[in-house]
Amino acid sequence: MNDIKVYxxxxxxxxxxxxxxxxxxxxLAGMLSDAQHAIAAGQDDLARTILNQVKLYFFDxxxxxxxxxxxxxxx
Numbered sequence: 001m002n003d004i005k006v007y008x009x010x011x012x013x014x015x016x017x018x019x020x021x022x023x024x025x026x027x028l029a030g031m032l033s034d035a036q037h038a039i040a041a042g043q044d045d046l047a048r049t050i051l052n053q054v055k056l057y058f059f060d061x062x063x064x065x066x067x068x069x070x071x072x073x074x075x
Contacts, residue, residue, distance in 0.1 A: 006049070006052050007049055007052055007053050007056065008046070008049035008050075008053070011056065014053050014056055015056075015060070018057055018061065024057070024061075028054055028057060031050050031053060031054050032050075032051075032054060034050055035047045035050040035051050035054075038050065
Protein backbone atom coordinates (compact mmCIF):
# COMPACT_ATOMS: atom_id res chain seq x y z
CA MET A 1 0.00 0.00 0.00
CA ASN A 2 1.29 3.44 -0.92
CA ASP A 3 0.86 5.58 2.22
CA ILE A 4 1.20 8.86 0.32
CA LYS A 5 -1.59 7.94 -2.10
CA VAL A 6 -3.88 6.64 0.66
CA TYR A 7 -3.21 9.10 3.50
CA UNK A 8 -1.51 12.04 1.78
CA UNK A 9 1.58 11.46 3.94
CA UNK A 10 3.36 8.55 5.64
CA UNK A 11 1.09 6.48 7.90
CA UNK A 12 3.57 6.96 10.75
CA UNK A 13 3.07 10.73 10.55
CA UNK A 14 -0.72 10.36 10.71
CA UNK A 15 -0.39 8.14 13.80
CA UNK A 16 2.10 10.50 15.45
CA UNK A 17 -0.31 13.38 14.91
CA UNK A 18 -3.18 11.39 16.45
CA UNK A 19 -1.08 10.53 19.48
CA UNK A 20 -0.24 14.20 20.08
CA UNK A 21 -3.87 15.35 20.28
CA UNK A 22 -5.32 16.50 23.56
CA UNK A 23 -8.93 15.96 22.46
CA UNK A 24 -8.97 13.35 19.70
CA UNK A 25 -12.75 13.57 19.22
CA UNK A 26 -12.59 17.28 18.41
CA UNK A 27 -9.58 16.70 16.18
CA LEU A 28 -11.40 13.99 14.21
CA ALA A 29 -14.53 16.16 13.96
CA GLY A 30 -12.36 18.93 12.53
CA MET A 31 -10.90 16.50 10.02
CA LEU A 32 -14.39 15.50 8.91
CA SER A 33 -15.29 19.18 8.49
CA ASP A 34 -12.14 19.64 6.41
CA ALA A 35 -13.24 16.71 4.22
CA GLN A 36 -16.66 18.32 3.74
CA HIS A 37 -15.05 21.59 2.68
CA ALA A 38 -12.73 19.75 0.29
CA ILE A 39 -15.72 17.99 -1.30
CA ALA A 40 -17.57 21.31 -1.66
CA ALA A 41 -14.49 22.79 -3.33
CA GLY A 42 -14.19 19.87 -5.74
CA GLN A 43 -11.01 18.59 -4.08
CA ASP A 44 -12.09 14.96 -4.06
CA ASP A 45 -8.57 13.54 -3.72
CA LEU A 46 -7.92 15.67 -0.64
CA ALA A 47 -11.26 14.65 0.86
CA ARG A 48 -10.43 10.99 0.22
CA THR A 49 -7.07 11.20 1.99
CA ILE A 50 -8.62 12.97 4.99
CA LEU A 51 -11.36 10.34 5.25
CA ASN A 52 -8.76 7.57 4.99
CA GLN A 53 -6.86 9.15 7.89
CA VAL A 54 -10.01 9.20 10.03
CA LYS A 55 -10.70 5.55 9.16
CA LEU A 56 -7.13 4.68 10.13
CA TYR A 57 -7.81 6.09 13.58
CA PHE A 58 -10.98 4.05 14.02
CA PHE A 59 -9.42 0.82 12.80
CA ASP A 60 -6.12 1.15 14.70
CA UNK A 61 -7.09 2.98 17.89
CA UNK A 62 -10.54 1.68 18.75
CA UNK A 63 -11.74 -1.77 19.69
CA UNK A 64 -13.67 -2.84 16.60
CA UNK A 65 -14.91 -5.95 18.41
CA UNK A 66 -16.89 -3.90 20.91
CA UNK A 67 -20.59 -4.15 20.22
CA UNK A 68 -22.50 -1.38 21.92
CA UNK A 69 -26.23 -1.35 21.49
CA UNK A 70 -27.76 1.97 20.50
CA UNK A 71 -29.77 3.31 23.39
CA UNK A 72 -33.00 5.12 22.69
CA UNK A 73 -33.59 8.39 24.49
CA UNK A 74 -37.11 8.77 25.85
CA UNK A 75 -38.56 12.24 25.41
